[in-house]
Amino acid sequence: MFVCGVVALAAGIVVTAPFTGLDWATLAVLVVLFLVCDSAPAQLTVERARVSLGFAASLASVVMLGPAGAALLGLSAVVTGQRMFAPVKRMFNAAQFALGGFAAGVVFDLLGGSRFPPGGPAWVEHVIGPFVAAAITFVLVNLALTTGILVLARQATLRAMLRESGRLVFGCLGYSMFGLLIAGLWPGIRAFAAVLVLLPLFIARWALEQAHDQQRAHAATLAALCQAVETKDYYTRGHSERVSRGSVMIAQQIGMRPARVEAIRYAGMLHDVGKLGVPTTVLQKDGPMTEHELAAIQLHPMRGLEIVREIGFLDEALAGIMHHHEKMNGRGYPMGLAGDEIPEFARVISVADAFDAMTSNRSYRAARSIEEAVAELRRSSGDHFDPVIVDAFLLALEREGWDPPGPVAPPEDAAQTTAQDHDDPTAPIRVTRDGAAR
The missing domain is CATH 1.10.3210.10 (Hypothetical protein af1432)
Structure with missing residues (x-):
């Protein structure tokens, strides 16, 4: 029921959202970027936690396409490159991204971020506050929905999820900030901005993977010492x-x-x-x-x-x-x-x-x-x-x-x-x- 409700809400928002004036070419580029990034999620140092690099494309769409465009981009997660996901999980993930993108877009607009088009004078100074608020909204919506499904499925307790959320929030927000970089570069180099951002995105992913591997190596070292004692x-x-x-x-x-x-x-x-x-x-x-x-x-x-x-x-x-x-x-x-x-x-x-x-x-x-x-x-x-x-x-x-x-x-x-x-x-x-x- 929870999954059905989330999917129905996302579908309702997309169906009723106005798409007048939407830049479909920009949306297409961001969808491709999103799918490429989402196919290779980053492993966080929190055990079993992975974050989609698609967060960057989602937050870029909030700035460049508004709430409706961000919700539409989120739905593209249904064709994610992570083939191990069952159809129901793909639908839930797509709805999750759509709801998060729409909510973030609404917050960005309410705080006046949409009044300053990318490339304008002092653009970063004007939009950094609304963007950070939108990014926090996007991450919190995604974490809330993830917590809901895991708690209802009894795969985690609410207390455990709340305990781990702090570290998850910072990891997700870090990747979200690449969205501001894409939006800022877009007026000058257009679609090449998406390609340019891929390099630092995957370098950041590699660095997190190294940190996780180091953490696992630490655990293996300790386990070996314990076994020697016992x-x-x-x-x-x-x-x-x-x-x-x-x-x-x-x-x-x-x-x-x-x-x-x-x-x-x-x-x-x-x-x-x-x-x-x-x-x-x-x-x-x-x-x-x-x-x-x-x-x-x-x-x-x-x-x-x-x-x-x-x-x-x-x-x-x-x-x-x-x-x-x-x-x-x-x-x-x-x-x-x-x-x-x-x-x-x-x-x-x-x-x-x-x-x-x-x-x-x-x-x-x-x-x-x-x-x-x-x-x-x-x-x-x-x-x-x-x-x-x-x-x-x-x-x-x-x-x-x-x-x-x-x-x-x-x-x-x-x-x-x-x-x-x-x-x-x-x-x-x-x-x-x-x-x-x-």
Whole structure:
């Protein structure tokens, strides 16, 4: 019904719009430009998000052809070069572009942009304000319609779409500004303006593709490090990814900006990378540890910092890796920080880390229930954990839920497994001094 309504509204606007005085030759050139650009959408750094380079042609038509011409150009998306699109999706995309173009054209006219023809004196100064408003309108209409269809199809939540919209808006607006360039060049070189703009458009597309590929390379690097850590104990496999997810849930709940959310995702994945520097015999020891062995465990955050400190994109994540075993009462490690001395990233990871440890199976005990783990977080709030972070995690947990890992089958060649877990606040490590357990 939603798709039908959007398509019907777009069709109604195009059918009833006045096309008197429309420059059909200009429309034809812009349609060709639109189809060429739309056949090669740009990948944004937001996962699974792509933006059509046709935004430039659409915004150029707003300036040069008015609301009716922009709506008519938008309908050409039905014959897009992206052949993988089903007919229904093509129709929805065409309606989306038509409605966005028409709305942007109306805003441009209302703000007086159409009173200044391209090529006139001080044209850019006169139209930049109306054009930016039109571009924002065009992008917001497209994002609103995309959000509507994804939420109704249950492919995304409204909260998730709103969270990602900020980065999407800036990417889309960037491409939209090429429309002003086309319109400004048109009086002097006519159709060649469209060809001239193709080069910077596709250079911008290439640059975004490189940024996305770099982001994927970062993720692959982190995944490899996590896998190396988790090979030391098969019972902890998947732990890093779950801590990363829990940390992101908290970060979003307390309103961290997207860049910090991404950084804490990395920190959660790598929080235990320092275990690579701890002897496996110590990590997997069955029975009380010596003070020397406990010191090796407590140094793993510092070893983690040494391992990843040269990875430039981690930034604030390094503090989370270094201090995620500190406690609010100052009795944590490695530095014995207390309260607000503990970096925010570390306070976030600490809660996610402990929760996953409690709700995961271990060789020496079955997983605790989510209710038991929640009760332990509340009991330790203020003493071990930051109460603000605990409250944020519990709110996010109630909204998003949690999928604890299932039972773990030991591999056939497993000689020994960890019998203690330094991440579990309910099972402190046992230490010996002069042979006596304590």
